[in-house]
Amino acid sequence: MTAETNEASDLTGQLAELRERIGVLEDELAVRRVIAAYGPAVDSGDSAATGALWTREAVYDMDVGVLDGRDEITAMVDGPVHQEIIGGGSAHAIGPAAVDLHGDEATAITYSQLFRGDGKGGFWIWRVAANRWELARTPEGWQVVRRTTRLLDGRPDARELLRRTAGR
Amino acid sequence: MTAETNEASDLTGQLAELRERIGVLEDELAVRRVIAAYGPAVDSGDSAATGALWTREAVYDMDVGVLDGRDEITAMVDGPVHQEIIGGGSAHAIGPAAVDLHGDEATAITYSQLFRGDGKGGFWIWRVAANRWELARTPEGWQVVRRTTRLLDGRPDARELLRRTAGR
């Protein structure tokens, strides 16, 4: 090998390293983008856009029940309870995600607040919850595989969910 | 061409690709930085800092009126209504942005909550809104060209605004 090809080989190795680091940054922002898209999708009543954020077999495990599969999630958006909520004005505000990437999978912890219009020009807080998101890289990009949500009303399981924070 | 220059040419192409991907990541964080700077600017009453976030011809389209141009935006911050709001304590809390970059332009969707002090040590929610931001790369960096804000009180136009979510 000549000095020049040694140099080129080293540059190739460095490029591969930088490429991997860029990929990790892109993945973290992509994961955040999926989570940031959830609120606008459900508050606008766009069940197809909501469904596209989840894998077909995804599970949305809430304290008030479990939605099993994308079809049950889109049906929730189209259903009468959700339609009544958004009819009066709602904001599924989801905070900055603490993301923990591991290859083709990721977990994220977020708070969520559900603000609702009171019909008299004001707003009130209906739900404040802890959320753990499990995501996977799929042929359609990053999608949610499982979301677990627990009301932060003092119940131990919400604190337990937060304890398993990303990166710890 | 020698094998070495072929190699170098390929490395140059790879560097260009990585450079572009890094630029996209930097742009997304820059866009988020502009949006994150809005609240602190208006809640501290810093009209110059607020104005610097917008282009000179920017439009701030709120449900309660339209501000046309940077000068009207800075005048709003200096005006008596805004001064009274911040005098009693206010937080223009703006959530994580769902950013959609396309070259020298970007759109972003956010929720916003306007929390206000009640003068008795407590706080209340005055406004909960959907926001669509349109930004552009300018000689001064990324700036807001148009922000459209609609109260999430059940009105259809707020839901319509959220439906046009970034990336969809």
Added chain:
Amino acid sequence: MTAETNEASDLTGQLAELRERIGVLEDELAVRRVIAAYGPAVDSGDSAATGALWTREAVYDMDVGVLDGRDEITAMVDGPVHQEIIGGGSAHAIGPAAVDLHGDEATAITYSQLFRGDGKGGFWIWRVAANRWELARTPEGWQVVRRTTRLLDGRPDARELLRRTAGR
């Protein structure tokens, strides 16, 4: 020098530039990750995880008092006041950070809302505050050196804190 080594030398310089830009992006996300981990740590009552976010000599300067050093911060989490707060349900919701990096140090501005359960299935807002975070790169990663928090109830010092916004 041959043309090939000139080329390689240029590529090495470009790699160094890209490496630095990637490092800045990684740092910004790392800083955000530290801030995003604070809420889950304190709301789950995990004093060790809370302490790990701060340097040993860190200062948490609140309007209601000053915690001097990591040990006082972890003691606060384990103390009766905090335990009572989380026992009834609490969300230390901290918004998107406006981060200003400068080498091995960083500052960030955030809003924070402290939502609490009312014991009857509802929630209320206890505190809405402005926060300035000072962080440093340490052998354990990015850690908080000082956090200053001021209630946004109209007091001038909260507005002053927001005025010193990241990046301005």
